[in-house]
Amino acid sequence: MMWRFGLYDPSFDPLWMTHWALAGALLLPIMAGLLGAIFRPSRALPVVLACMPILVAGVLMVIDYQQAGLLRWQWVIGDIEFTLRFSGLSALMLLITQWTAAAVAMYTPGYLRLTYPDLNNRWIWPLMGLLVSALSLIWLAADLLTLYAALEIMGLAAVGMLLLSGKPAALKAGMRYLLLALVGSLAFLLGIALLLSQWGSLNLAVLVELVEQEPITWVAAALMGAGLALKAALFPLHGWLTPVHENAWTPVSALHAALVIKASLYILILLWSILLPETLLAPRLIAWLGMLAIVWGGLVAWRADSLKTLIASSTVGQLGYLMVAFPLLLGPGIAPLPLALAWDGFWLHLMGHALAKAAMFMAAGNLIIATGESSLNALAGTSRRLPLSLLIFGIASVTLMGLPPSAGFTAKWLLLQSMVLTQQWVAVAALMAGTLLTAAYVFRVFRYSFDETAPRHDYQPLAPGMDLIALCLAVAALALGLLAHLPLALLHGGGA
Structure with a gap:
């Protein structure tokens, strides 16, 4: 599993151009935000022009990875070691982050x-830039100190954007949100302290070699898991x-749902792969909570009266699909084929959901701006005046429902294959139920929108x-399902 996260020694050093691309990927978003x-x-x-150098830096890093394989940077300041690694998974997450954030910035x-x-909305730009830089650092970080610092910067930037x-x-x-995030950070920090006191290192590659299964490791994993689950809004810690x-601005909701909560989930699966390899209880508990999340999130979204409440509740259910995959990725005795299928399905679903959820929040924001209302009842008759916004909502919903040819369909197909091979029939039933519930609340939106008996209202252009x-x-979320072989080849180290 560890090679998938790039926790091994690379064969080649990064090219000189890649050093500049790394600096651009981490620093240019902050500079663009200040401008x-x-x-x-x-x-x-102007936003397009500011985003172009950031996108170019990300593409250059991916090209170097395809030529040289795993890229690694390491600096020692005093007695503290900082390590970055750029793997295929890092490449995918960096590209999704940069392109999604660029779309949100242009919106x-x-x-x-x-x-x-x-x-006076000037502060949204530096906060957005800081958020993107912190996310980019999370995908590359290979030591606990860097991960913690990037996670805190990301959280503070997200809170600042929510208060604007x-x-x-x-x-x-x-x-x-700030209070709960701080509680999660405290639990995460306590877990880091336990690992440092027991094993004497914060470097993830070193911990892979040193960590043994003993009570202090389990306590550290539990503390860090609880803190990250709270930050990622995993069921049942999703109440915030x-x-x-x-109450957030639409661009803030799009970034938060698409990227911010995924960062905590990424760190959770990374750390548990090191601390709890081949463990039965913890991944199985997450999976059962994920099944409940699928049903609960779908039911709450189905009964929601507000468009934003519906979309936010659907996020809880969609995260449940990722939680259900934990035993397939971390459980004992998983054969190579089900493990590979679950790995591909997990990250493909995460990427497809990021793109689709950002698009869905933007479409909902457009509907709310045009009608001046956020309730589902206010959508009555919008099919006549806002067909494109409803089309966008529908296309994004195809991915969330897991219908072909979207990324959601391909990802769920891979996860279902893995579950069938490992005979996890309850998880299969949960995925099927989630698809039906998603269709129920999505078509509820369109039932109001296509009410032709509704009076004509004035709409803001x-x-x-x-x-x-x-x-x-x-x-893009739809095309990701048709072209899934491209990101999956990069995920497997294709071209290295």
């Missing part, structure tokens, strides 16, 4: 111009998620490009 705070772009074109000027034209609207409800939800999205940007993300 945004100074100039406050009101159109998408933001039009959104702010229509919703908060008089508000200044509404009392947003302040309350943001402060609640819906209030946060109900959208800014140019807002629907187009969301459409690109939704189509």
Whole structure:
């Protein structure tokens, strides 16, 4: 399993160009965010120009990885060692982060111009840049200190973005999120302290060789797992998620649901692969909670009255699909074929969900802006005036439902194959039930939208490009299922 995370010694050093690309991937988002705070772009074109160097840096790193294989950087400052590794998984997560964040950034000027034209919104740009840099660092970090620092920076930036609207409800939800995030950080930090005191190293590759299965390791894994589960809104620690999205700006919700909660889940699967290899109880507990999450999230979304509540609740259920895969990735006695299928399905679902959920939040934001209402009842008759926004919502929903040819279908097919081979029939039933529940709450949205007896209302026109940007993300999630061999080849180290 460890080679999949790049925790081994590489054969080649990074090219000189890659050092600059690494600096660009980590620092350019912060610099672009500072420029945004100074100039406050009101159109998408300046944002496109600012995003181009960041995207180029990510592509250059991927090209170097395909030529040289695993890339590794290491610095020692005093007695502290910092290590970065760029594997196939890192490459995929970095690309998803950069392109999704770029789409959200291009969507933001039009959104702010229509919703908060008089508000001093300059701070969204540096916070967004800091968030993207922290996420990029998480995908590359190979020591616990760097992981912890990047996780805290990401969390603080996310909280800052949630508080930007200044509404009392947003302040309350943001402060609640901050408090719970700090509790999760404390548990994570206590786990790091236990590992350092027992094994004397924070380097993940060293811990792979040193860690033994004993009580202190289990306690550290439990503390870190609980803290990360709270940050990732895994069931049943998801209570903070819906209030946060109900009161957040649409670009903030899109980034948070697509990327932020995935970072904590990534760290959880990485650390448990080191601390709890071939363990039965912990992965099985996560899987049972994941099955409950699929059903609970679907039922809450089905009964939701608010569009944002529906989408936020669906996130709980979609994360359940990833939780169900834990025994396939970490459990004892899993044969190579089911393990490989589950590994591919897990990350493909995560990437497809990131793209589709960002597109869905943007489409919902467009519907809310145009109608001036956030309830499902207010969508009545929108099919006549906002067909493109509804089309985007529908295309994104195809991925969430797992219908062909989307990334959701391919990912669920891989996971189902792995579950059938390992005879996990309850998990198979949970995935099938989740698909039906997703279809139920998605078609509930369209039932209101296509109500032709609804009176005609005045709609606020959208800014140019807002629907187009969301459409690109939704189509990308769809195309990811047809072209799944490309990211999966990179995930397997293709070209190295």
